[in-house]
Amino acid sequence: MSTRFDEIMSRRGEIMRGALGMDYSRFEQSPIAFDYEAMMADHGYSLADIKAIQRAAGVGDTPLLELRNMTDLVRSMSEPGKGARIFVKDEAANLAGAFKDRRASVSIHVAKEKGYEGVIAATSGNYGAAVSSQAARYGLKCIICQETFDSRHIGQPEIIEKSRICEAYGAEVIQMTVGPELFFHMIELLDQTGYFAASLYSSFGVSGIETLGLEIAEEMRQRTGAPPTVCVITHAGGGNTTGTARGLKRAGAGETQIVSASVDLSGLHMASDHDFNRKSFTTGHTGFGVPFATWPDRADVPRNAARSLRYIDRYLTVTQGETFYVTEALVKLEGLERGPAGNTAMTAAVSLARDLPRDATVVVQETEYTGAGKHHWAQLNFAKEMGVGVCSGDPKNNVPGKVIVIPERPEQIQAKDFDVDRMRRSYVRNALKNAGAGYTPTAADIEFLAADTNSSPEKVEALVAELKEA
Amino acid sequence: MSDQRCRAGDWVEVQSILLEPADRSKNLPEDTAAQPLRMWIKGYAQADADMGAEVAVQTVTGRTVTGALSDINPGYFHTFGRPIPELVHVGTDLRARLVEYRAAQSGDAVGESGGDEGAGSAAGQDAGTEGGAS
Numbered sequence: 001m002s003t004r005f006d007e008i009m010s011r012r013g014e015i016m017r018g019a020l021g022m023d024y025s026r027f028e029q030s031p032i033a034f035d036y037e038a039m040m041a042d043h044g045y046s047l048a049d050i051k052a053i054q055r056a057a058g059v060g061d062t063p064l065l066e067l068r069n070m071t072d073l074v075r076s077m078s079e080p081g082k083g084a085r086i087f088v089k090d091e092a093a094n095l096a097g098a099f100k101d102r103r104a105s106v107s108i109h110v111a112k113e114k115g116y117e118g119v120i121a122a123t124s125g126n127y128g129a130a131v132s133s134q135a136a137r138y139g140l141k142c143i144i145c146q147e148t149f150d151s152r153h154i155g156q157p158e159i160i161e162k163s164r165i166c167e168a169y170g171a172e173v174i175q176m177t178v179g180p181e182l183f184f185h186m187i188e189l190l191d192q193t194g195y196f197a198a199s200l201y202s203s204f205g206v207s208g209i210e211t212l213g214l215e216i217a218e219e220m221r222q223r224t225g226a227p228p229t230v231c232v233i234t235h236a237g238g239g240n241t242t243g244t245a246r247g248l249k250r251a252g253a254g255e256t257q258i259v260s261a262s263v264d265l266s267g268l269h270m271a272s273d274h275d276f277n278r279k280s281f282t283t284g285h286t287g288f289g290v291p292f293a294t295w296p297d298r299a300d301v302p303r304n305a306a307r308s309l310r311y312i313d314r315y316l317t318v319t320q321g322e323t324f325y326v327t328e329a330l331v332k333l334e335g336l337e338r339g340p341a342g343n344t345a346m347t348a349a350v351s352l353a354r355d356l357p358r359d360a361t362v363v364v365q366e367t368e369y370t371g372a373g374k375h376h377w378a379q380l381n382f383a384k385e386m387g388v389g390v391c392s393g394d395p396k397n398n399v400p401g402k403v404i405v406i407p408e409r410p411e412q413i414q415a416k417d418f419d420v421d422r423m424r425r426s427y428v429r430n431a432l433k434n435a436g437a438g439y440t441p442t443a444a445d446i447e448f449l450a451a452d453t454n455s456s457p458e459k460v461e462a463l464v465a466e467l468k469e470a
Numbered sequence: 471m472s473d474q475r476c477r478a479g480d481w482v483e484v485q486s487i488l489l490e491p492a493d494r495s496k497n498l499p500e501d502t503a504a505q506p507l508r509m510w511i512k513g514y515a516q517a518d519a520d521m522g523a524e525v526a527v528q529t530v531t532g533r534t535v536t537g538a539l540s541d542i543n544p545g546y547f548h549t550f551g552r553p554i555p556e557l558v559h560v561g562t563d564l565r566a567r568l569v570e571y572r573a574a575q576s577g578d579a580v581g582e583s584g585g586d587e588g589a590g591s592a593a594g595q596d597a598g599t600e601g602g603a604s
Contacts, residue, residue, distance in 0.1 A: 172533070
């Protein structure tokens, strides 16, 4: 029997077409390949246009701060001659407190231009605040669908705070229990209201992040004479990595190493009612990072503009305890009180800067706002209430959902390399699976897969052969 | 709470079930699949109602949504909570470590010809100011 869920999901493509104001079928080339760059350029805005849209929206041009105390902290535990200079782009200075404002500002501008009455987004994160804030500025109605509570009506304080801030900006917030059907209800509402789908993964949103890469390249050239050696990016759905890396490349900083960083949440199931309140992080974690990198088109748009494997040079994971420790260190050493999830990249930077020469530069490209609920104390107190242990010790013993181990000394902060080749392999497997069992990739498909995984056609060819045999 | 009653026009919260377990996505872990998908939404009550009774609300976007009355003038009560004992020492430890490191560096620098900062002369000055205080 067909349910309301099946009925809405079967009309998903048609509903989303109307709600995005963009026909994605024009970019499709085969069951595997599509023209990514044509999709990204389709909105017709230059980078200068996007900067102007953002300036009018109170977004961008955030301070780039050199963290001399964090740098010396790293040097105090590095080999002689090692310990790179650390900088941070203080994205919390955006209007609604996070880099997500860059995404929202372009999406909402487009919604206004195209004459939509309102916008809808499904998000439990900072993006909800960003969309609500921009919708308020543009005088558009706004609905945010949020995964807020477990089945006992208990919610992480960080998400409750996100409900509050969205409502403060005048949005209608729909708070739901755990489950991916959040997107089903969003699509149902898009159908009902005719509003614009302010998807996190549209080309509008991801183009909005390119200015962040551009600003980093330009400011670092002014400050140090060169783009950064490394840019460390907190990685969740992949938009942050994709947009920042594209912006750096467009600014001529193609040599900058792109390092994505996520909090390791392995062992926790993202759709589990039980695990929901035991994550202690709502974003910036591997629960989004790995699935979206290895299959970006699982998103709410036909083709995801956030395709992080195109750009990742290195993917690091850090533990929950390490990230809370570094959040506390940043407050006390730099006077920067910022949200823990946004400090994921900072935590990875503390680890990787130790192994780089002193004249190297590391830019951590975001921070996010903090406050009641959305604060490392609030998260740790809530973890304890949920029965998760919190103790001091070696962060190697951190077990997501069971025990958060806060380092005793900064030397214990050791980011781990996640195998990017393994992610490339998963991506190719997913692409083949999605194309259908009988489909044989063409030479053009191989080229596409190589570009989409930042690999070579030869390597992809070998991978395809190997996967077919298996 | 059950003796509470809202009046028409009050800012309230209602709760409803979006999907019963049988109607949910087939791709769910067991614990989630056993639960209905619930939602809560706020708006202006369209009629007087008792807590738990069905009432229509008009939301801020102007939609009319019906559900069981779950709160009247709903608020937010999230906080920071108490300090975390495992974190309270971090600031003191690290500041002391920096003082020690910089003192050692400025000692070393006597025999050398300055910092290794290249373009970072300001960084050298900062380190000198703080480390040299002792």
